[in-house]
Amino acid sequence: MGELYVRSGDTLYNIAKKFDTTVEAIIKANNLQTSAIYPGQRLLIPNSVLYYVKSGDTLYNIANKFGTTVDAIIKANNLQTSSIYPGQELLIPISILPDGVYTLGSRGNDVRSIQQVLFNIGFTLPVNGIYDVETENILKSMYYTVSAVL
Numbered sequence: 001m002g003e004l005y006v007r008s009g010d011t012l013y014n015i016a017k018k019f020d021t022t023v024e025a026i027i028k029a030n031n032l033q034t035s036a037i038y039p040g041q042r043l044l045i046p047n048s049v050l051y052y053v054k055s056g057d058t059l060y061n062i063a064n065k066f067g068t069t070v071d072a073i074i075k076a077n078n079l080q081t082s083s084i085y086p087g088q089e090l091l092i093p094i095s096i097l098p099d100g101v102y103t104l105g106s107r108g109n110d111v112r113s114i115q116q117v118l119f120n121i122g123f124t125l126p127v128n129g130i131y132d133v134e135t136e137n138i139l140k141s142m143y144y145t146v147s148a149v150l
Contacts, residue, residue, distance in 0.1 A: 001029060002048035002091040006041040007078075018076055019093045021047045045091065048076070053088040066092045067116055106131035114139075 004015070012023045012035050023035060029044045037043070051062060059070045059082050070082065072093045084090070097117060098110035112129035118138055119127050125134050 001044045001046055002050040003042055003044050004091055006037045006039055006043060008039045010037065010039075012037060015043070015045070019045050019048050019091075021045070047094055049092050049094055051090045051092050053084050053086055053090060055086045057084065057086075059084060062090070062092065065121075066094050068093055102131045104131060104133065104136060111135070 006015075012026055016023045016026055025046045026032075026043060027035060029046050049066065051066075053062070059073055063070045063073055073079070073090060074082065076091050076093050098113055100110060102111055102114070107130050109129060111131045112127060114131075115125060115127040115129070115135055118125060118135070123138050125138060
């Protein structure tokens, strides 16, 4: 989850719309009792990640890496231009992974979405919409890595 600081004029509705989430999801993520917010307040934003720009980054490359669009990043960060600089903090809206249970042989756009996210974060695999051994092994390795850390 990324975070942002509320600006004057912000509403939970507008923030939720900007990040393709719901007011309820923001309220839950922040343990808010009401929908009232105030300028300067820090909010965790579901469906987003915080990214620090590296030397050589472009908005296009960042958008491709996270499976989003340049326009979505510009909108989420209230950027006036597409210029970015190393060390700059960007809140990146990300797509929600599909719900469901997938097994070897599963096919379709949901599987393709999962594979695209894996590819975007650096795994080498075909993004073909077929849940194969390669896709399963990557997901298992991620599960075991997270389990070992916990």
